[in-house]
Each structure stands twice: as structure tokens, then as C-alpha cells.
Amino acid sequence: MEECKATTAIDILNGKWKPVILYHLGIGGTLRFSELQKAIPDITKKMLTSQLRELEYHDVVHREVYLQIPPKVEYSITDYGQTLFPIIELMHDWGQKHMLHLEQKYGGEASEQVAE
């Protein structure tokens, strides 16, 4: 019961695009659906939608709908979601160091894997 609750955080960040989405909302502040699409070119609408919905469900992201034509929906990070940022930053930093570690180990070829 006093086990590893790190999985709780991982579950919330679990999803191919969630860290990237949070990253962009973190630096870009409030963003529209289409702006997120532009920021993350490889993501499909379906994926963007589902990942955002899950983040919204977990109260990490706020979804603001403007009832107008054409539609407008804005996404932002909640105060609660902000508390995740130390973790994300730490992982981000660690990720960069890990790339250096890979280069030292495999001679720099592996960096192409992780670099998107």
C-alpha cells in the first residue's frame, strides 16, 4: 500500500503526445485547437482530441468553448496542472543528459533516434 505511487503521475502523463501538449501549453499559455495542431505537426485530430480529453478529465488542462461560428476552443493548463511542471522539467533536463549519455555510449548515432 505504501508502494510506488510514481505510477499515478505516469498514468496521467501516459500517452504518446501528452508531454508535448503540456509543453506547448506551458510555454504558449492558452492555445486554440488549431494552434496546437500547428505546434505538433505529426499529431492527428483524433489523437489531439483524445489526449486533450484525458488531460481535461484529470483536471490538468482546461477547455474553454466559445459558442460562435466558426467555433473556437481554447486550451490552457489548470493551476493543478501547473504542479506537474517541476516533474516535466526534471524529465526534460534528464532527457537531454540522457542523450549525451547515449552519445558517449554508442558514439552519437543514437541521438538521431531520440531527436524527433
Add this chain to the structure above:
Amino acid sequence: MEECKATTAIDILNGKWKPVILYHLGIGGTLRFSELQKAIPDITKKMLTSQLRELEYHDVVHREVYLQIPPKVEYSITDYGQTLFPIIELMHDWGQKHMLHLEQKYGGEASEQVAE
């Protein structure tokens, strides 16, 4: 290119059992295969093996084989793997707070989900 490299860390922690394994190796120090099995009763040998191999591949875990009968294999966390621990601890702490957050939101029922 200067995107979110948090995914690199997530990839390494990605896998149903990796955080738990690291958690146990973190508090238990060096552990044998069977000791890990006892510590994580629900894991199968196959999963334990594959998760350990991936962690080993990423240089997070060290595998020490003793050539003897009966066989003996010990797993421990590498110095490099130690650098992951601030992240895991942060996630662990965050996970506990998140459970409180869930209780406030859903009235305590949700805690049964996350509590294993």
C-alpha cells in the same frame, strides 16, 4: 528540435512494471530475480525478465550473473540509474497529493482505483 525531451525519460520508465521494479531496487539495494518476484507478486517471470532487460539496455539496471548451480542473478541500480531517482521521488510525492486531489473531487471513492 528543442522540443519536449521529457518523453525520453518517459520512454525509459515506460512499461507497466518499471517504476515498481526501480522502487524496490531503490529501497532493497541489490536483489535476486526471485526476491523481485516476491516483492512484486502479480508480475510474471516473462514480464519481470523483459522489463529488467529493457532497464538493463538503458543502463539503468545492472545484471550480475553468478555461474553456479543453482543459478543466481542479482540486479541493482547503476549510478546512472540513480540519477532517475529525483524524478521518481517527485512523481511519487505528486502521486500521493494527486490521490488527495481525487478524494476532494470525487469524494474518496477514486482512491480505491489508484490504491493497488
Add this chain to the structure above:
DNA sequence: CGGTATCCCCACCGATACTG
């Protein structure tokens, strides 16, 4: 513009049985 709906694939994981 901001989504659904649908189809499909494959990586992940579980169960079980066998082995040096």
C-alpha cells in the same frame, strides 16, 4: 474550425508450458 466515426494494425502484456 474543431471535432466524430470507422476501420485496422501491432506492440504490450498475460497465461501457460518447457528448460539449462
Add this chain to the structure above:
DNA sequence: CAGTATCGGTGGGGATACCG
């Protein structure tokens, strides 16, 4: 003891098309 081998289910995620 510490693993492989094999089979099969499941669902996360991709491609594409359609909708209010």
C-alpha cells in the same frame, strides 16, 4: 533458480472520411 517459448487477447494509436 532463472529464465525461454509460444499463443493469444486487448487497446492505444494511425489513416481516412465525414459532420455541425
